[in-house]
Amino acid sequence: MTQESTYLPITCSSHDMLLDIATRRVVCAIVYTDESGAERHLHDRIADVYTLKGAEYLRLAGNTVIRLDRLVSVGGIPVTRAAR
Numbered sequence: 001m002t003q004e005s006t007y008l009p010i011t012c013s014s015h016d017m018l019l020d021i022a023t024r025r026v027v028c029a030i031v032y033t034d035e036s037g038a039e040r041h042l043h044d045r046i047a048d049v050y051t052l053k054g055a056e057y058l059r060l061a062g063n064t065v066i067r068l069d070r071l072v073s074v075g076g077i078p079v080t081r082a083a084r
Contacts, residue, residue: 007055008069009082015049018058018068021075022046028075032066039072046074 021028027045034040044060049068051057056068071079 007067008084009056010068010071011080011082014071014079015056015068017077018046018049018074018079022049022058026075030060030066030074031072032070033072034070 025045027043029041029043031039031041042060042062042064044062044064046058047061048059049056050059057065058068058071059065068079069081073079
């Protein structure tokens, strides 16, 4: 098991966008980086956006779980990190 890096929050506008897409229950393109840094592409529906142990995640309908700071884009819209 690898040590998870420190969570870097996403902006409120990106978080709101994810909640909007989840509420509308649409299937969309999701681009993210996996733990090795490789970029992954998939199409799925966001089933849940939640917080666990100080980090935020989304769970897709297919049960894939992605930490929000690993998201590159959702539905073609870039996900941005909050300023420190």
